[in-house]
Amino acid sequence: MDKQTDASLLDDRRRALDEMYMRRCLQLARGGQWYAKPNPMVGAVIVSADGRIIGEGYHVRCGEAHAEVNAFGSVRAADERLLAEATIYVSLEPCSHWGKTPPCADLIVKKGVRRVVCGCVDPYAEVRGRGIERIRQAGIPVTVGVLERECLALNRKFIVVSNEKRPYIILKWAQTANHKIAYARSAGAVDVEPLALSSSFTKMLVHKLRAENGAILVGRETVNADHPRLNVRLWSGPSPERLVLTHNAEGVPSWFKCFDNIGAMLDYLYANHRQSLIVEGGTVTLNSFIERGLWDEIRVETASFTVPNGVDAPELPANATLLDKKFYDKNTICQYVNQCQIL
Ligand SMILES: NC(=O)C1=CN([C@@H]2O[C@H](COP(=O)(O)OP(=O)(O)OC[C@H]3O[C@@H](n4cnc5c(N)ncnc54)[C@H](OP(=O)(O)O)[C@@H]3O)[C@@H](O)[C@H]2O)C=CC1
Numbered sequence: 001m002d003k004q005t006d007a008s009l010l011d012d013r014r015r016a017l018d019e020m021y022m023r024r025c026l027q028l029a030r031g032g033q034w035y036a037k038p039n040p041m042v043g044a045v046i047v048s049a050d051g052r053i054i055g056e057g058y059h060v061r062c063g064e065a066h067a068e069v070n071a072f073g074s075v076r077a078a079d080e081r082l083l084a085e086a087t088i089y090v091s092l093e094p095c096s097h098w099g100k101t102p103p104c105a106d107l108i109v110k111k112g113v114r115r116v117v118c119g120c121v122d123p124y125a126e127v128r129g130r131g132i133e134r135i136r137q138a139g140i141p142v143t144v145g146v147l148e149r150e151c152l153a154l155n156r157k158f159i160v161v162s163n164e165k166r167p168y169i170i171l172k173w174a175q176t177a178n179h180k181i182a183y184a185r186s187a188g189a190v191d192v193e194p195l196a197l198s199s200s201f202t203k204m205l206v207h208k209l210r211a212e213n214g215a216i217l218v219g220r221e222t223v224n225a226d227h228p229r230l231n232v233r234l235w236s237g238p239s240p241e242r243l244v245l246t247h248n249a250e251g252v253p254s255w256f257k258c259f260d261n262i263g264a265m266l267d268y269l270y271a272n273h274r275q276s277l278i279v280e281g282g283t284v285t286l287n288s289f290i291e292r293g294l295w296d297e298i299r300v301e302t303a304s305f306t307v308p309n310g311v312d313a314p315e316l317p318a319n320a321t322l323l324d325k326k327f328y329d330k331n332t333i334c335q336y337v338n339q340c341q342i343l
Pocket residue numbers: 172173174175180181182183194195197218219220221222223225226245246247248259260261262280281282283284285286288311
């Protein structure tokens with residue numbers, strides 16, 4: 001075996017090991033999904049020279065310790081001496097700024113590990129490569145970009161908020177097999193029965209989605225037609241803030257906050273630290289987001305039956321890329337992402 005092959009075999013082995021430990025970081029990071037917001041979810045593991053995980057942690061709650069601090073804190077006293085030869089893996093670049101806690105890059109340098117591996121650069125303007133730079137300047141090698149897509153995807157809401165200064169936008173609708181979202185309404189008709197498209201199981205998933213996102217929006221016609229509650233009743237967790245788009249707020253129930261344009265509504269959500277928004281519809285409202293390219297994810301539930309003469313569902317935008325398709329009894333739920341995004 002020549003030298004070159006030897007070296008590349010070693011590289012392959014190291015890459016595979018790096019990916020394995022980074023997978024554990026990603027798994028740990030998800031523990032922060034409820035309370036880390038609006039901070040990103042981050043996981044870290046510390047691996048001794050003989051490949052044993054001697055410490056691990058994740059960012060549990062906004063304002064409290066970062067993943068790296070918790071990982072170092074979990075190392076047993078008997079294993080402290082192994083740190084000098086250890087590698088720390090972190091799903092996001094270690095921070096370099098004083099936020100609610102001190103910089104993790106400084107802690108890593110102080111602890112004096114042998115190597116640092118991070119999943120992706122922190123897109124947050126105050127960090128964005130400065131954490132990596134600080135560690136390298138202290139003479140510790142840093143590998144960047146292990147499982148990068150997964151690490152970025154995990155925090156896509158945080159990334160959109162940081163880069164676009166607006167909430168992450170999920171367009172969501174349920175439709176019949178012939179792409180109708182509601183029964184047809186004749187002019188002036190009131191109290192047309194809402195079209196039941198979700199099953200009892202997928203309804204539960206809808207409420208889970210509500211609990212995971214900061215705000216939910218409908219158009220005025222949907223308020224008139226459905227009298228929706230839009231709260232979390234079939235799952236546990238906080239209800240999202242409820243919003244309506246309309247040029248005339250008169251008669252809209254008081255639990256809705258009304259806006260007459262999308263820009264002002266997004267600015268309000270950003271200023272109030274709402275990280276994500278579900279746009280429930282109807283079609284006019286969904287299309288006004290699609291026309292402006294203002295969406296990050298689309299979730300479409302399709303039932304197996306058809307109705308004649310209903311309200312047409314929006315057309316999927318050309319850059320919608322299928323990420324996931326799941327089958328639940330007779331219904332399917334497709335999740336699309338915006339191709340223009342980092343994913
Ligand atoms: N199956 C499903 O998933 C869903 C079905 N539906 C169904 O959809 C039907 C209603 O849909 P549709 O008729 O398309 O109406 P919408 O619910 O989308 O409401 C349209 C109205 O919302 C306001 N609006 C929308 N976009 C903007 C904007 N960019 N700026 C300001 N105001 C805006 C306007 O109100 P105004 O005229 O007051 O200014 C507009 O007339 C209902 O029958 C409902 O049952 C609704 C949601 C989900």
